[in-house]
Amino acid sequence: MKQTFEVVNVKCGGCASTLKSKLKDQFGDVDVDLDVTPRKITLDIDDSQIEQLTKALRKLGYPLTTDEMGLLEGTTAKAKSFVSCAVGKMNES
Numbered sequence: 001m002k003q004t005f006e007v008v009n010v011k012c013g014g015c016a017s018t019l020k021s022k023l024k025d026q027f028g029d030v031d032v033d034l035d036v037t038p039r040k041i042t043l044d045i046d047d048s049q050i051e052q053l054t055k056a057l058r059k060l061g062y063p064l065t066t067d068e069m070g071l072l073e074g075t076t077a078k079a080k081s082f083v084s085c086a087v088g089k090m091n092e093s
Helices: 013-027 047-060 072-093
Strands: 002-007 031-035 038-046
Touching: 013 038, 031 072, 038 072, 047 072
Parallel strands: none
Antiparallel strands: 002 038, 031 038
16 A cells, blocks of 8 residues: 655655665665655555564664654764765766
């Protein structure tokens, strides 16, 4: 079933590229909406996979807006998102 989730730390096309490429194998095609804030991703996902998606997004530095994290985790996620963004920009070229 298609579901949409709000994510944080997504700033640009590089971030979107990383999300699409890193999540594709496990979750299929991912649509990233860069025209709204907070950013939204839409994908075909079962409710049973949401915890896996949450973990995958956190690992990439793009947690869900509903993902409760402490200060250290939030800061770490932001740092990871900068790296993921840079990788995504290099892969866009």
